[in-house]
């Protein structure tokens with residue numbers, strides 16, 4: 001996946017919500033001067049680019065386009081988790097990535113959010129929309 005030469009337009013970004021092929025947008029080869037202040041977790045149920053969890057992961061210093069907001073994409077790292085509830089090994093893998101980035105970028109647990117938290121119309125990641133399941137997973141990956 002090659003980096004974009006230009007930033008996507010908002011209408012290109014909004015394609016994510018319509019589940020059209022954002023994958024073709026790839027990612028942008030910079031973040032400007034934006035700090036990383038959040039980690040956003042997705043299921044694999046819509047097209048996107050993310051920093052962890054896809055076959056081609058976007059480098060951390062680049063902007064992945066995983067939600068239709070320039071500012072949120074430029075200030076976050078995106079993770080895609082497999083469909084369904086995570087098995088032990090996948091939960092541990094997610095925990096390792098999240099812990100690493102929390103330490104590296106000084107991100108607090110309240111800034112680890114689901115796509116669903118940003119847009120309740122997107123049931124993403126689907127298996128963790130239910131509050132209790134998300135609270136349990138969040139506690140596990142951030143402790």
Ligand SMILES: [Zn+2]
Pocket residue numbers: 041042043046115116122124125
């Ligand atoms: Zn999502």
